[in-house]
Amino acid sequence: MLDFRSYDRFYPVEQDTRLFLVSTEIMSVVNRFQLSTTLFDKNRVDSTKKKFQSTRVDWK
DSSP states (O other): OOOOHHHHHHHHHHHHHHHHHHHHHHHHHHHHHHHHHSSSHHHHHHHHHHHHHOOOOOOO
C-alpha cells in the first residue's frame, strides 16, 4: 500500500492549492476594497456606465 505521508512530502499539491485559494481570496478582497475606495470615484464609474449604456446595441 502507498504511504501517503511520504507521497505528500514529495508532491505537496494539496498545500499548493490551499495556498493558491487563500491568495486568490485575499486578492479578491483587496480588489473589492480598492473599488470601494476613492481609486474609482463615483462620478467616473457613473460616466463609464452611461458610455457603455449609450453604445449598447439592441439585437432584435
